[in-house]
Amino acid sequence: MKLAEPQVCDIAVAEGLLKNGNGHYRKTFDDLAGLYADTAAFDALLADRRGQVAYEVTSYTPGSKVSDLIMGVTRMEPGRVGDEYFMTRGHIHAKGDRPEIYYGQSGSGLMQLESPEGEVRLVPIGAQTICYVPPFWIHRSINVGTDDLVMMFAYPADSGQDYGIIERSGGMRVRVVDDGAGGWTQIDNPDWRARTEADIAAIHADAGAVA
Numbered sequence: 001m002k003l004a005e006p007q008v009c010d011i012a013v014a015e016g017l018l019k020n021g022n023g024h025y026r027k028t029f030d031d032l033a034g035l036y037a038d039t040a041a042f043d044a045l046l047a048d049r050r051g052q053v054a055y056e057v058t059s060y061t062p063g064s065k066v067s068d069l070i071m072g073v074t075r076m077e078p079g080r081v082g083d084e085y086f087m088t089r090g091h092i093h094a095k096g097d098r099p100e101i102y103y104g105q106s107g108s109g110l111m112q113l114e115s116p117e118g119e120v121r122l123v124p125i126g127a128q129t130i131c132y133v134p135p136f137w138i139h140r141s142i143n144v145g146t147d148d149l150v151m152m153f154a155y156p157a158d159s160g161q162d163y164g165i166i167e168r169s170g171g172m173r174v175r176v177v178d179d180g181a182g183g184w185t186q187i188d189n190p191d192w193r194a195r196t197e198a199d200i201a202a203i204h205a206d207a208g209a210v211a
């Protein structure tokens with residue numbers, strides 16, 4: 001059996017990039033319409049920063065089998081839209097039972113996790129923090145610092161991402177905002193709608209687990 005060759009990549013921490021990978025995408029602020037609560041503040045930000053990168057992902061994908069791992073780096077700009085800190089779109093893995101690890105490289109972030117039933121966890125991530133995102137948790141990263149947030153990640157290559165789950169519930173259950181003293185605090189998202197039993201059952205049915 002011909003085995004895959006090892007792949008060696010470097011994490012350029014200051015640039016926030018994985019070098020020698022095979023994937024790279026950027027999300028500009030224009031791509032993030034609808035993500036933040038304060039739409040007037042978002043429009044003001046866009047007027048200044050249209051076309052500029054909010055976050056970017058560089059990665060290495062060896063293949064698409066469950067037995068492969070995708071590894072990569074997310075770099076996110078610091079800042080806020082109104083009171084709300086910059087964040088990624090967030091998703092659940094399309095095969096919901098696929099886990100992920102995030103490994104902080106620089107900056108100050110949070111991993112926001114939400115279970116299908118609506119439990120919330122906010123896990124601080126700094127350099128050298130490694131966070132295990134268990135199966136079935138919706139996850140997004142948030143930059144609560146004043147510098148770029150750079151995190152390495154790895155997850156099974158057949159996981160896929162379902163972004164609609166957050167839109168369907170009116171956003172995630174809490175929003176992370178400036179606490180007025182240079183830190184962060186969480187507030188309830190009044191638009192959030194709990195998932196139904198049928199929604200939750202569908203998430204588990206899409207697990208894709210091998211028995």
Ligand code: S6P
Pocket residue numbers: 057072074088089090091100139140141153155159160161
């Ligand atoms: C993929 C993994 C990361 C994120 C990246 C951007 O499962 O969690 O690669 O894709 O941090 O976040 P998002 O929410 O825009 O995909």
Ligand code: ZN
Pocket residue numbers: 091093100139155
């Ligand atoms: Zn993920």
